[in-house]
Amino acid sequence: MIRGRAWKFGDHIDTDVIIPARYLNTSDPGELARHCMEDADPQFASKVRSGDVIVAGENFGCGSSREHAPIAIKAAGVACVVAKSFARIFYRNAFNTGLPIVECPEGVEAIQDGDEVEVDLERGVVRDITRGEEYPFVPIPPFMQELLSKGGLLEYVRERMSSSAG
Amino acid sequence: MAMTMAEKILADHAGFEEVAPGQIVNARVDIVLGNDVTAPIAIKAFRELGAEKVFDSERVVLVPDHFTPNKDIKSAQQCKVLREFAREQGLVHYFEVGQMGIEHALLPEQGIVVPGDLVVGADSHTCTYGALGAFATGVGSTDLAAAMILGELWFRVPESMLFIYYGHRGEYVTGKDYVLHTIGLIGVDGARYRAMEFTGEAITALPMDERFTMSNMAIEAGGKAGLIAPDQVTLEYVRPRAKRPWKVYESDPGASYVEALEIDVSRLIPVVALPHLPENVKPVAEVGEIPIDQVVIGSCTNGRITDLRQAAQVLKGRKVHPYVRLIIIPATQEIYRQAMEEGLFEIFVEAGAAVSTPTCGPCLGGHMGVLAEGERAVATTNRNFVGRMGHPKSEVYLSNPYVAAASAIAGRIVHPMEVL
Numbered sequence: 001m002i003r004g005r006a007w008k009f010g011d012h013i014d015t016d017v018i019i020p021a022r023y024l025n026t027s028d029p030g031e032l033a034r035h036c037m038e039d040a041d042p043q044f045a046s047k048v049r050s051g052d053v054i055v056a057g058e059n060f061g062c063g064s065s066r067e068h069a070p071i072a073i074k075a076a077g078v079a080c081v082v083a084k085s086f087a088r089i090f091y092r093n094a095f096n097t098g099l100p101i102v103e104c105p106e107g108v109e110a111i112q113d114g115d116e117v118e119v120d121l122e123r124g125v126v127r128d129i130t131r132g133e134e135y136p137f138v139p140i141p142p143f144m145q146e147l148l149s150k151g152g153l154l155e156y157v158r159e160r161m162s163s164s165a166g
Numbered sequence: 167m168a169m170t171m172a173e174k175i176l177a178d179h180a181g182f183e184e185v186a187p188g189q190i191v192n193a194r195v196d197i198v199l200g201n202d203v204t205a206p207i208a209i210k211a212f213r214e215l216g217a218e219k220v221f222d223s224e225r226v227v228l229v230p231d232h233f234t235p236n237k238d239i240k241s242a243q244q245c246k247v248l249r250e251f252a253r254e255q256g257l258v259h260y261f262e263v264g265q266m267g268i269e270h271a272l273l274p275e276q277g278i279v280v281p282g283d284l285v286v287g288a289d290s291h292t293c294t295y296g297a298l299g300a301f302a303t304g305v306g307s308t309d310l311a312a313a314m315i316l317g318e319l320w321f322r323v324p325e326s327m328l329f330i331y332y333g334h335r336g337e338y339v340t341g342k343d344y345v346l347h348t349i350g351l352i353g354v355d356g357a358r359y360r361a362m363e364f365t366g367e368a369i370t371a372l373p374m375d376e377r378f379t380m381s382n383m384a385i386e387a388g389g390k391a392g393l394i395a396p397d398q399v400t401l402e403y404v405r406p407r408a409k410r411p412w413k414v415y416e417s418d419p420g421a422s423y424v425e426a427l428e429i430d431v432s433r434l435i436p437v438v439a440l441p442h443l444p445e446n447v448k449p450v451a452e453v454g455e456i457p458i459d460q461v462v463i464g465s466c467t468n469g470r471i472t473d474l475r476q477a478a479q480v481l482k483g484r485k486v487h488p489y490v491r492l493i494i495i496p497a498t499q500e501i502y503r504q505a506m507e508e509g510l511f512e513i514f515v516e517a518g519a520a521v522s523t524p525t526c527g528p529c530l531g532g533h534m535g536v537l538a539e540g541e542r543a544v545a546t547t548n549r550n551f552v553g554r555m556g557h558p559k560s561e562v563y564l565s566n567p568y569v570a571a572a573s574a575i576a577g578r579i580v581h582p583m584e585v586l
């Protein structure tokens with residue numbers, strides 16, 4: 001179960017906000033995490049705690065196809081991104097790199113910055129503990145959950161390969 | 167349940183009776199594509215995973231087309247990675263310089279993609295094959311690696327959006343104008359994450375080449391795919407080429423669309439997309455006096471035989487403006503040969519154009535016609551982003567081949583009627 005503080009952001013948070021291009025000379029997750037969301041909130045990386053949740057508006061992750069974006073978010077400790085919608089390539093890259101993301105417009109509307117939230121990926125609900133309300137989203141199917149629990153697409157492929165070999 | 171063609175193709179490949187938008191499915195892919203920019207990263211992941219064999223040596227397709235014939239040592243190294251991988255894996259569809267073409271013109275032409283396929287390509291314009299009635303979409307390099315190994319990949323079933331084109335088009339109006347007009351209407355994220363479906367009598371009347379142009383640019387509206395249901399025109403194209411059996415999918419009556427738009431093509435006139443977004447669409451007649459330095463006719467959008475014939479129609483017996491460089495790039499070897507046989511090269515060279523071997527080249531500012539600071543080009547390509555064709559302070563105007571050829575003669579952006 002994912003439980004942590006909600007960090008609220010607006011619409012169209014692009015990949016340059018998530019991880020500015022000036023830091024792309026490395027792909028080291030720890031290094032990237034230090035600059036996560038820097039251009040939207042310079043303090044974010046130092047304040048965020050493991051298990052916290054980013055709550056954002058429409059079109060989260062628009063812009064370039066860099067896989068560095070979900071890697072930076074994940075390495076910063078963020079356990080899940082809840083948004084009204086995601087840009088398509090970010091959406092794929094997030095799951096492929098093992099970052100849970102859910103689309104829950106209703107929840108995004110209601111949740112305020114700093115609220116304590118819980119995300120139940122299996123049941124498909126976002127709970128706002130502070131407010132005592134819950135918001136449903138289309139649950140992530142078992143396959144996608146498996147992908148997330150393995151930590152990304154390549155780990156999933158690795159297991160599939162060894163199981164078919166054995 | 168009534169389904170759209172996008173939903174049906176995904177359902178069949180995922181082994182379900184039906185699927186609904188938003189659902190995530192794991193589906194078998196028919197064709198997996200990589201190029202000289204994206205495949206090396208995927209091949210690296212393939213090796214790191216210790217994979218030995220691709221899932222099917224007839225279904226993994228590699229096309230070195232972006233920086234080929236190799237423009238420098240770095241691109242030569244990249245292509246070498248592809249070449250060695252293709253030989254080691256015994257890939258049937260690896261296209262070397264001399265047989266190659268721009269991937270999205272090449273795969274349909276060679277009958278490698280057929281109607282009903284589910285295709286992933288590590289290139290955003292993979293959506294081009296939607297014109298064949300295939301569900302085809304661009305992915306990242308990690309996806310490419312996974313698909314090469316497993317032959318399957320995960321998909322989120324997209325919502326569908328319907329575009330109905332009706333009426334009879336006027337002279338010099340092409341599929342490029344239909345799609346640019348559409349992007350102008352809905353914006354560059356107007357179809358974000360959706361499957362676009364193009365239909366209507368004006369699509370039925372469109373030749374295959376112009377349909378490819380439309381599906382090619384679905385991504386420019388944020389679309390995941392740009393589908394056209396197969397009809398007589400499609401099947402005549404597919405029949406002599408197909409390397410495998412195909413399946414025709416059509417949307418059910420009553421299938422649900424998040425949005426439907428109707429476009430009367432009889433009201434369209436040739437348009438251009440001004441810098442720096444494909445949505446900045448204006449009728450050619452309204453752009454004013456814009457002098458140009460270069461014209462490029464080619465790319466996966468408009469480098470097919472129909473496009474070259476349209477250009478030739480304008481260029482025949484005329485001369486390229488002395489201040490303009492006109493570069494014409496047939497998209498594949500087959501198109502190249504056909505253009506040669508039809509005498510189009512004679513017309514182009516007489517007019518003062520440079521004719522190139524197939525390559526992406528200038529489309530992405532790679533080589534074969536890179537722009538200097540402050541220069542302006544009219545191109546039949548698909549993107550006019552900042553710096554797309556060279557210097558960050560250069561400009562690209564997107565148009566159909568008639569307008570591009572006419573502008574090359576006039577030295578500024580003009581309607582074809584101005585030179586004909």
Ligand code: SF4
Pocket residue numbers: 232268269270289291465466467525526529530547548
């Ligand atoms: S022609 Fe241009 S858009 Fe098409 S594949 Fe090549 S670089 Fe990409």
